[in-house]
Amino acid sequence: MSRRPICTVILLTLLLTTASCIPITGALEEAPGNATVVWISIDGLRHDYIDRIHPPTLERLKREGAFTNQEIPVFPSLTFPNHAAQVTGQRVDGTGVPANLFYDPVVKQQFWLPDDQWVMRAEPIWVAAKREGVRSAVINWPMSHNQTGPYTSDYFGQKYDMKETDEQRLSRIVTLLNADKAAPTLRLVMTYLSHVDVTGHSFGPDSPEVDQAVRAVDASLGKFVTAVTTWFDATHSKDDELYILITTDHGMEAVRTPVNLDRLIGGALTKGAKLVPSGSIATVHLLDLPPEDRDERARQIVAKLKSNAFLQAWPSKEVPAKYHYSDLTRLGDVVVLLSPGYTFTTLRAGATQPTTTLKGNHGYDPAVSPNMLGSAVIWQYRRPLPKQGDLGPIENTQWAATVSELLRIAPPPKSDPHVVKGLR
Numbered sequence: 001m002s003r004r005p006i007c008t009v010i011l012l013t014l015l016l017t018t019a020s021c022i023p024i025t026g027a028l029e030e031a032p033g034n035a036t037v038v039w040i041s042i043d044g045l046r047h048d049y050i051d052r053i054h055p056p057t058l059e060r061l062k063r064e065g066a067f068t069n070q071e072i073p074v075f076p077s078l079t080f081p082n083h084a085a086q087v088t089g090q091r092v093d094g095t096g097v098p099a100n101l102f103y104d105p106v107v108k109q110q111f112w113l114p115d116d117q118w119v120m121r122a123e124p125i126w127v128a129a130k131r132e133g134v135r136s137a138v139i140n141w142p143m144s145h146n147q148t149g150p151y152t153s154d155y156f157g158q159k160y161d162m163k164e165t166d167e168q169r170l171s172r173i174v175t176l177l178n179a180d181k182a183a184p185t186l187r188l189v190m191t192y193l194s195h196v197d198v199t200g201h202s203f204g205p206d207s208p209e210v211d212q213a214v215r216a217v218d219a220s221l222g223k224f225v226t227a228v229t230t231w232f233d234a235t236h237s238k239d240d241e242l243y244i245l246i247t248t249d250h251g252m253e254a255v256r257t258p259v260n261l262d263r264l265i266g267g268a269l270t271k272g273a274k275l276v277p278s279g280s281i282a283t284v285h286l287l288d289l290p291p292e293d294r295d296e297r298a299r300q301i302v303a304k305l306k307s308n309a310f311l312q313a314w315p316s317k318e319v320p321a322k323y324h325y326s327d328l329t330r331l332g333d334v335v336v337l338l339s340p341g342y343t344f345t346t347l348r349a350g351a352t353q354p355t356t357t358l359k360g361n362h363g364y365d366p367a368v369s370p371n372m373l374g375s376a377v378i379w380q381y382r383r384p385l386p387k388q389g390d391l392g393p394i395e396n397t398q399w400a401a402t403v404s405e406l407l408r409i410a411p412p413p414k415s416d417p418h419v420v421k422g423l424r
Contacts, residue, residue: 033239035406038228039190040170041086041141042217043079044197044362045248046205047071047373053211055218057225058377061244065379066422070393073250075323076281076337076363077372079197080113082249082396083142088122089400089415091324096121097143099278099363102330103285110276115145115159123412125400127151129188132409136188137176140169144190154186166193167220174227185235187407193217197252204359205252205371221246229381242381243406243423247399248374250362257310258345258356259338264308269301276332277344280363283316285332298333310339310352323365340369378423387422394420 047069050058074085074092076099084095092098097120103110111119120143126136130151137155138144145157155176164172173191180186199213225244232242261275261282272288284301286294298315305313314320316331325335338344343361347353366372376394378385397416404411405419 033237033241034184034187035241035243035408036185036187036232036236037189037243037245037403037406038173039188039245039247039403040221041083041190041192042196042246042248043192043194044200044250044252045214045246045375046200046251046371047375049196049210049214050375050377053214055214057218057222058214058246061225061246061377061379064384064388065377066385066388066391067375067377068391068394069373069375071248071374071376072366072393072395073372073374074396075325075365076279077250077366077369078279078281078363079249080142083192084120084122084124085396086247086249086399087124087126087141088120088412089397089417090122091397093324093326094122094414096327096330098283098325098327098330099276099281101276101278102283103274103276103332104330105285105287105332106329113160114143117143117145117147119143122414125403125412126153126156126188126190128400128404128412129407129409130154134188134407134409135182135184135186136190137173137180137186138188138190139173139176140164140192141190142192154180154182162194166195166217169193170220170224174224174231177228177231188403200252200360201358202360204254206254207359232381238382241383241406244379244381245376245399245403246378247376247396249396251369251372251374252360252362253340253364253369253371255341255343255356255358255361257342258347258353258358259310259342260345260348260351260353261336263348263351265301265304269297269304274332277346278363279361280338280340280343282336282344283330283332284334284336286334294333301334305334305336310342312337337365338363340364340371378420380423385423391420391422 073082078100080100081092081097084097088095101112126138129136136153138153147156169191196213199209203209261277274285274287276283286297302313313336316335319325319335398418400415401411402419
């Protein structure tokens, strides 16, 4: 990643009431040195992968540190809503990121895996960190690109590169750390790895290909951890702290049935409508209808869809409050959620189709699909964490406040105030 001159660049029930957390209260306890957090997101690291596949680096970090196999995604359990939730501490009703693909009628733009930070309507942790003088490098994290404003990361990208491998991404972080000579040193370093998720989609979560992908990422992580600790020893005092945090956004469910939303609703009701499917969730925007006619059309569409046992549908204003799935513009007029095992397709062979090239997907309600849960691991260099072992259930909204506490900074505004126990 090159430096840009303008900004120095580059099952269960959901267990929400028993999450392993405590509220932030009062000033954070001072420590003798500075803390550095290296935060890696492994997309699609399902809750059972580490214990099933036994990748040596992740098993070692888990054994020597703390972990959870009950990392709970926000609804919907998709990549972009959850990466937004992790860095802002807010759900979709706060971040405004409802899916990986969504339409915003205000700017008349459809967003597919958006790059730019401005797409999020809540403040991410790298802004909160920079406000307090913590230098950061945020490379390839979803929606971390093209940062603007008074508090930008010291290094960030301009566009996500889908062709770059996970090993290349980790190597680029190591190169960046060793090349950076500014003072103070970088204290928040974030990156994102995609290979496990891509393989799960292509071959299914229980496939040997997923096992191979996890092992490949684990081998790259092993080299990365060695390189980062070597950098840390060369640039930090004995009192400084290094945390390596590995999280995921969601798990993965096997897929068997594709669904074409247009065929399911029918041409008469979809005339003039914009259908925006994203994995297992879709929105319907009735853009060509006068505002006074949209509610009635939305109810007609919902009534038609509800005859299918494999989905739920609501007028967008009536999505159950438990999902925190609301937005003034980006949800359109109708929201449709498929059951586990089903996924939306643009193929028009039928409303439902017997086969699919997609073998795994996510986005489902974690309370209905325990396979949406993920694994997370946190490891401290040089000294053990105060609490080791299983941390219990952790919600994805807790990470912003937790990382903020490790860095001893104020968390992003309106973020979930509950920090994970036992890390300090």
